[in-house]
Amino acid sequence: VDNNKFYITPLRNTGSMIVGGVIVYNERQAMDIARKIDGKVDYILVDAEKKIPPSKSDYGDIPNIERRVREQISRSNLWVYKGNDITVEAVDALLGHLYKDNLQGIGSKRVAILGAGNLGAKLALKLVERGANVFVSRRNTKKLEKISDAINLIKSQYTTAKVTWTTDNLYAATNADIVIGATNGVPVITKEIIESLTPKGVIMDVGKGTITPAGIKKAEKLKKNIYRVDVTAALCGLVKTLTMTNEILLNKMGRRKIGDLTIISGGVFGHAGEVVVDNVSSPRYVYGIADGKGDFDRTISEGQLRKIHQKLSIEENQFG
Numbered sequence: 001v002d003n004n005k006f007y008i009t010p011l012r013n014t015g016s017m018i019v020g021g022v023i024v025y026n027e028r029q030a031m032d033i034a035r036k037i038d039g040k041v042d043y044i045l046v047d048a049e050k051k052i053p054p055s056k057s058d059y060g061d062i063p064n065i066e067r068r069v070r071e072q073i074s075r076s077n078l079w080v081y082k083g084n085d086i087t088v089e090a091v092d093a094l095l096g097h098l099y100k101d102n103l104q105g106i107g108s109k110r111v112a113i114l115g116a117g118n119l120g121a122k123l124a125l126k127l128v129e130r131g132a133n134v135f136v137s138r139r140n141t142k143k144l145e146k147i148s149d150a151i152n153l154i155k156s157q158y159t160t161a162k163v164t165w166t167t168d169n170l171y172a173a174t175n176a177d178i179v180i181g182a183t184n185g186v187p188v189i190t191k192e193i194i195e196s197l198t199p200k201g202v203i204m205d206v207g208k209g210t211i212t213p214a215g216i217k218k219a220e221k222l223k224k225n226i227y228r229v230d231v232t233a234a235l236c237g238l239v240k241t242l243t244m245t246n247e248i249l250l251n252k253m254g255r256r257k258i259g260d261l262t263i264i265s266g267g268v269f270g271h272a273g274e275v276v277v278d279n280v281s282s283p284r285y286v287y288g289i290a291d292g293k294g295d296f297d298r299t300i301s302e303g304q305l306r307k308i309h310q311k312l313s314i315e316e317n318q319f320g
Helices: 027-036 065-072 083-098 118-129 143-152 167-172 191-196 215-221 232-253 302-319
Strands: 007-013 017-023 042-047 078-081 110-114 133-136 163-165 178-183 202-205 252-258 261-265 275-277 287-288
Touching: 007 133, 017 232, 027 042, 027 065, 042 065, 042 167, 042 232, 065 078, 078 232, 083 118, 083 202, 083 232, 110 118, 110 167, 118 133, 118 143, 118 163, 133 143, 143 163, 167 191, 191 215, 261 302, 287 302
Parallel strands: 042 078, 110 133, 110 178, 133 163, 178 202, 261 275
Antiparallel strands: 007 017, 252 261, 275 287
């Protein structure tokens, strides 16, 4: 990793899918791997975030892994995703489970996120929306202040919890219920920080290598678990979302007429009077009548219901 050589992530067999991954550091690595696996796997997922520095570009000023992989793929299906978002979902789900027996969940808990970059900032927004009081830190004070202000502006006005910024990691973590290391491999969770947590304080190493050796020993001595987030569940959820979206777009989305009745499905915007169904190709369920404003008409007459029932019944009798 230190030498910018690509490396393989753990192979995950969930029962419904087998998922492997590769971390790359430049366009050439991505292209070589894409060519080798094209046609040997059903789906190729490419991280859409533009993370590669310009110095690593082989073809222009701005490296574009997604485009380079697309250029190599002709047999496998290619989808894009955002790796950090999967991690955020995995952390959120894990914390939700850890506090599932708490009446407030993670609401009102003090959370310290050490490393408010892309990943840390997304986590901060997610957790503050759940009611946690989040303290974020990073070395660049200007960016840190802007990130904190932005999150506090974005969150709902009815969310009383807020994000507070500080450059003092120990202050952020003092009496914290949860401390999350979200730096890019920089050890920031120290022995002193672990000692400052609440007795049941949760320690999460999200950015890899964010805990000092002395901190690890102290956590072990205090019998505190250190969590490394397993993204398997979030990854499976992503793949399921992508496959279902593909199914909806190909087989369910659309608009068609049955006599003078227009039916729609799959997320098509409904014009006033159009009938929203589960599947435009073979409707089994009627969800409602569109009001032409992006919602359902709340006042449906008996005559409208009879007409819909009649038209759909005729089609069902004709085509099965």
